[in-house]
Amino acid sequence: MENGIGEVLITEAEIKHKVSELAQRLTVDYEHKGLTIIGILNGSLIFLSDLIRHIPFPVRIDTIRANAYAGDSIFPKGEVDIINSISLSIKDEHVLIVDDILDTGKTLSKIVQIIEKHNPLSIEVCVLLNKAARREVEIVPDYCCFEIENEFVVGYGLDFDNKYRNLPYIAVLGEYR
Numbered sequence: 001m002e003n004g005i006g007e008v009l010i011t012e013a014e015i016k017h018k019v020s021e022l023a024q025r026l027t028v029d030y031e032h033k034g035l036t037i038i039g040i041l042n043g044s045l046i047f048l049s050d051l052i053r054h055i056p057f058p059v060r061i062d063t064i065r066a067n068a069y070a071g072d073s074i075f076p077k078g079e080v081d082i083i084n085s086i087s088l089s090i091k092d093e094h095v096l097i098v099d100d101i102l103d104t105g106k107t108l109s110k111i112v113q114i115i116e117k118h119n120p121l122s123i124e125v126c127v128l129l130n131k132a133a134r135r136e137v138e139i140v141p142d143y144c145c146f147e148i149e150n151e152f153v154v155g156y157g158l159d160f161d162n163k164y165r166n167l168p169y170i171a172v173l174g175e176y177r
Contacts, residue, residue: 010146015050023055034093035093037059037098040063041066046165047100090118090120094121102125102131102135104135112125125139126144151172
């Protein structure tokens with residue numbers, strides 16, 4: 001493949017199908033409860049935007065920006081920086097945290113702790129990809145589209161050095177295969 005992209009793991013069609021299925025589950029689970037969705041930037045941006053367009057009832061949306069990687073490294077830097085936190089009041093709200101990938105668990109665990117301090121009614125975690133083999137912090141997603149092996153993947157919001165997010169599929173970064 002071109003531009004350093006290796007094997008395509010999940011096609012655009014497979015992603016569209018799973019996102020639609022997930023939205024149907026969320027509709028059943030939250031339609032009569034109300035829902036505030038908090039997307040983790042930048043990785044969840046594409047997944048989040050596709051997901052919410054399939055939800056047929058009003059949702060509140062906010063974002064939180066976190067960084068766990070340094071520059072062009074494929075390994076997390078060890079600590080998670082929260083760059084921007086939420087601005088909505090989520091007290092007594094049902095909250096769904098949406099992220100692109102659950103990897104070591106450090107980012108999502110820290111964000112769950114931050115959200116808990118705002119006293120929501122509930123907090124659940126939704127991820128596009130779950131990479132359980134790299135888990136360092138015990139956290140299990142409530143909703144997940146795909147389980148993947150321990151490979152460095154890009155596309156559909158996932159990046160390497162802030163590149164490849166715009167790919168409509170998910171692929172292994174070729175040089176790290």
